[in-house]
Structures are given as structure tokens and as C-alpha cells.
Amino acid sequence: MSRRLHWLSVGAMALGACSLSTVALAQNPYKIVDHWKIGGEGGWDYLKVDSAAHLLYITHGPAVEVVSTETGKVIHTITGLKGTHGVAFDANGKYGYISDGGANEVVVFDRHSFEKVAEIPAGTNPDGITYDPSTNTVWAFNGRSRNATVIDVASQKVIGTVALPGKPEFPQADGKGNVYDNIEDKNEVVRIDAKTLKVTAEWPLAGCDSPSGMAIDIEHHRLFSVCDGKKMAVVDTESGKVLATPAIGDGPDAASYDPTLELAFSSNGDGTLTVVDAKGDSYGVLQTLPTQHGARTMTYDPIAKRAYLVTAEFGPMPAAVPGQTGHRRPPVIPGSFTVIVVGRE
Known part of the structure; x- marks a missing residue:
């Protein structure tokens, strides 16, 4: 698996007017630090x-x-x-x-x-x-x-x-x-x-379809809802207004927030973790970290500054059955269930 980091420095950085969260991530971006094989089935x-x-x-x-x-x-x-x-x-x-x-x-x-x-x-x-x-x-x-x-x-x-x-x-x-x-x-x-x-x-949630995961910034009255269409909706909890819809990966299902770094996260089924700058009003994407296909749920430890994602390896997609509705899913290969540990060390 590639561990190459994709992260974006906004133009303000070059002028020395960047946010603290941008500086923190530029100095120490997130990366995959471990894999824990859990195994099992289902x-x-x-x-x-x-x-x-x-x-x-x-x-x-x-x-x-x-x-x-x-x-x-x-x-x-x-x-x-x-x-x-x-x-x-x-x-x-x-x-x-x-x-x-x-x-x-x-x-x-x-x-x-x-x-x-x-x-x-x-x-x-x-x-x-x-x-x-x-x-x-x-x-x-x-x-x-x-x-x-x-x-x-x-x-x-x-x-x-x-x-x-x-x-x-x-x-x-x-x-x-x-x-x-x-x-x-x-x-x-x-x-x-x-x-x-x-x-x-x-x-x-204008411009945000099928919202699933949600994170909250209590201090600044913000919600972060991740949606289909590769969007995260940033919502003001006092007015209900959508303030921004930063781009994230495809197939998200979970969101998290770090209140000290003021960063929002989206775990995406396409095998990426999106890191969004939640300090200020720009909500720019700071980093898109490759993880593993299917790693669309996660939790975040704000003390350890680590995100934990889970996924597995999959077999071939089953053939379509005439008259059958609903989403087809490839089978999980037994024993391949894994926790992906993402940190800043």
C-alpha cells in the first residue's frame, strides 16, 4: 500500500498568514503508523x-x-x-x-x-x-x-x-x-x-446528498456531515445554515473532529482519509491520506491524535440476479479484517 501523502498548503501560507491548524499539519502531517490484524468474519x-x-x-x-x-x-x-x-x-x-x-x-x-x-x-x-x-x-x-x-x-x-x-x-x-x-x-x-x-x-443540507457520519465542534457551534457526492457539509448549529461544502473522498460513512487542532476528518470508502481545516471560514482540505479500499468508518482519539479505521480484503463482486434489487456487495475474505492506525508521529 502506498503511504505517499497528499496535502495542500493554501496560498496564504506562502504569505505567512496561515492558520495554526495548517501550520501544525504542515509540520507533522498524518500518516499510517500501524496495521492491527483482527481477523474473524462478517x-x-x-x-x-x-x-x-x-x-x-x-x-x-x-x-x-x-x-x-x-x-x-x-x-x-x-x-x-x-x-x-x-x-x-x-x-x-x-x-x-x-x-x-x-x-x-x-x-x-x-x-x-x-x-x-x-x-x-x-x-x-x-x-x-x-x-x-x-x-x-x-x-x-x-x-x-x-x-x-x-x-x-x-x-x-x-x-x-x-x-x-x-x-x-x-x-x-x-x-x-x-x-x-x-x-x-x-x-x-x-x-x-x-x-x-x-x-x-x-x-x-444543500449540495449534500445522503448524509451519514457526523462530527461536532461544540465550542464554535459547527456540525460536519459527510455525504455522497464527495462533500462534507459544515453547518452552523445556531442558524442551521450550511457554511461550506469542502470536497472529500467517495463513499464516506464517518466523521470526526479534533478540538485542539481544529481539524475535521472524513473516512471514505474509496480508500482515503480527508483532513479539513476547521479553523476560520475557509474549510480548505489540508490532506488526503491514502488508506485502504473500504475503510469508510473510523473513530478519532483527540488525546493521542490518532484515527482508527477498519476494513478488510474483498473477493470478486457476485453476479447480478435478475429481479433482485438493492446494492450488491463483494464478500469479505475471512481473516482479513484489519484496524488501520493513523497518527502524526
Whole structure:
């Protein structure tokens, strides 16, 4: 795999008027620093890093693999699941929450023993999941029933269901009483009041189709939604206005944000990681790093300054079946599932 770096210095750099994030990346751009072979079979979805515990949680078919970010080794596998999508954490380091789309439930586990402690019914196919610290609740966004299940962390009980205007994708909470979510089939973002459990705004994402992954810059009131058509929509969370649509790679599914470097990231299925300058108003692309085909989901550790992406090797695309609809996918080669570690060292 080529590790050649593609990164762009804006014209202002030559004049000495570049942003701090541009300077930081120019001095130390991102690169692939390691590959961790996880193996196993089947598909995967989102990842979640626990920076303090040095652990990476990977949803992998009917299981969640817990990987040490210090050794790259699997230290535990949470099994007995059906079709995992995402992981969220509570605020005090005690519990984790898995959206098990195949079982239509959220599975609660102990973050020290990794044992399951509760199975909470959700809507149909819970997918994106997030924790809101302002209300101490977990939000599971149900792709097929088009609603969100809200769980009280203190009681581990469902306290409400929020109807949504379309198919939800990845959510984010600002910790100030608002939860945001991409609505994939309507090309928009919704804002939800975390206390009243009501949708308070629907914002169209002009020029951004099928938004999936989302990251948030809480301090500067920005959302970063990655979309088909090789675009990232930068949205003002106060006005709902799309401020910019920087170019990213093809087939994105996850976004992340580094609040100290003020960088936004998009992991793309075409085998690239896009790094966007989120300082100021230009939102220029600073770097396009080749990764590996299919590496379209990721998580980012803002403490270690590392991104973790996952993909595998694929077999030939199956032949089309007359009358069959939906996307065809090539088979995953067993044992090839891998974590790609991207850093600045």
C-alpha cells in the first residue's frame, strides 16, 4: 500500500498568514503508523475509542471486539449479539451501550468486566447511538422505524421515543441540551431538544446528498456531515445554515473532529482519509491520506491524535440476479479484517 501523502498548503501560507491548524499539519502531517490484524468474519460498522482506558471498541457483526490501543491486541469480545452498529459511553466510566440492530435493542455492558448487564428494547434496527451529558441519557436512532429511543442511564429504562422525519444516521449531542442527527433520505439535519424530546428544527443540507457520519465542534457551534457526492457539509448549529461544502473522498460513512487542532476528518470508502481545516471560514482540505479500499468508518482519539479505521480484503463482486434489487456487495475474505492506525508521529 502506498503511504505517499497528499496535502495542500493554501496560498496564504506562502504569505505567512496561515492558520495554526495548517501550520501544525504542515509540520507533522498524518500518516499510517500501524496495521492491527483482527481477523474473524462478517461485516462491521462504527468504532468508539475510550481514550482514558486506552481501549478501542469495534462493532463486528454479532460481536463487539475490545482492542488495546497500546498493544493492538483484542483483549475481550462481547458476544451473544445479533447485528451490532455503534457504541456509546456514559459519563462516569461505568457503562457502555451497544446498538444491536439485529435484536432491536440496546445492550448495556460493564466497562470494567465487559459483561452484559441489561438488554433494553428499542425501535426497529437501532443504528447510530450517542450519550447526552446534559440529561444523562443515551439516544439510539432506529433506522427502519425512523425514530429515536431515549434511555435514562440512572434507571436503564426507556423514557421516551422521538419520531423523526426520515431515516436517521449518525447523531451527536452538544452537552447543552441539543441532540443532532443526519436524516439520510431527506438530505437534512434535525435538532432535538434533549429535555422535551421534541424535534425543534429541520435544516436542509444543500449540495449534500445522503448524509451519514457526523462530527461536532461544540465550542464554535459547527456540525460536519459527510455525504455522497464527495462533500462534507459544515453547518452552523445556531442558524442551521450550511457554511461550506469542502470536497472529500467517495463513499464516506464517518466523521470526526479534533478540538485542539481544529481539524475535521472524513473516512471514505474509496480508500482515503480527508483532513479539513476547521479553523476560520475557509474549510480548505489540508490532506488526503491514502488508506485502504473500504475503510469508510473510523473513530478519532483527540488525546493521542490518532484515527482508527477498519476494513478488510474483498473477493470478486457476485453476479447480478435478475429481479433482485438493492446494492450488491463483494464478500469479505475471512481473516482479513484489519484496524488501520493513523497518527502524526
